[in-house]
Amino acid sequence: EDKVVQSPLSLVVHEGDTVTLNCSYEVTNFRSLLWYKQEKKAPTFLFMLTSSGIEKKSGRLSSILDKKELFSILNITATQTGDSAVYLCAVEALTGTYKYIFGTGTRLKVLA
Amino acid sequence: NAGVTQTPKFRVLKTGQSMTLLCAQDMNHEYMYWYRQDPGMGLRLIHYSVGEGTTAKGEVPDGYNVSRLKKQNFLLGLESAAPSQTSVYFCASKKERELYEQYFGPGTRLTVT
Numbered sequence: 064e065d066k067v068v069q070s071p072l073s074l075v076v077h078e079g080d081t082v083t084l085n086c087s088y089e090v091t092n093f094r095s096l097l098w099y100k101q102e103k104k105a106p107t108f109l110f111m112l113t114s115s116g117i118e119k120k121s122g123r124l125s126s127i128l129d130k131k132e133l134f135s136i137l138n139i140t141a142t143q144t145g146d147s148a149v150y151l152c153a154v155e156a157l158t159g160t161y162k163y164i165f166g167t168g169t170r171l172k173v174l175a
Numbered sequence: 176n177a178g179v180t181q182t183p184k185f186r187v188l189k190t191g192q193s194m195t196l197l198c199a200q201d202m203n204h205e206y207m208y209w210y211r212q213d214p215g216m217g218l219r220l221i222h223y224s225v226g227e228g229t230t231a232k233g234e235v236p237d238g239y240n241v242s243r244l245k246k247q248n249f250l251l252g253l254e255s256a257a258p259s260q261t262s263v264y265f266c267a268s269k270k271e272r273e274l275y276e277q278y279f280g281p282g283t284r285l286t287v288t
Contacts, residue, residue: 067217094274095274097276097277099279103279104281104282105179105265105279105281105282106218106265107279108276108277108278109272111276113274124220135234151217151218153218162220162223162233163208163218163220165217165218165219166217167215167216167217169186171226
């Protein structure tokens, strides 16, 4: 059965800290791994990682994909209170057609 | 360009009642999805569509039906609501089958009493 596991489940840090969020997966026919940020409403897209793009960076956020060890990490440096959210990892896999399997998310709280 | 919109935002139903959730997207996307999000469970796929007139079952389709009569709309129906269907429902769309991200709607919070 395809599955995506995120850790830790929750995290509390202070502003300025660096955090690392983990996502491991076991899927057949992997196609891509995506990170989303979910505040109060809709998840918003952060990064997509594929076989041809295993490292992405945008400002204070960066992510890498290890296809051999089947995991990804999302790093946030110099955290701010606005980074407080649930971070979702999703893996796109080909099971009949292309579908996404989501992890349960990591809840990050950044204290001022 | 509104992106993905969902109607209604909130709804309370009694057990056995029916309702339809509407998802609309103005990005001309081919693929559309319905998910439910429950505490500790992550997002789970209910049904999806790869184009106008097509629908397919996802991970948790029981108790739900869908229709995609127009490319821009994807409807999720509950014929006889049950308390287990209390959840937050998200619609998402994606441009096509190639490597694109999903865009999510704001969600519908449904409570079944």
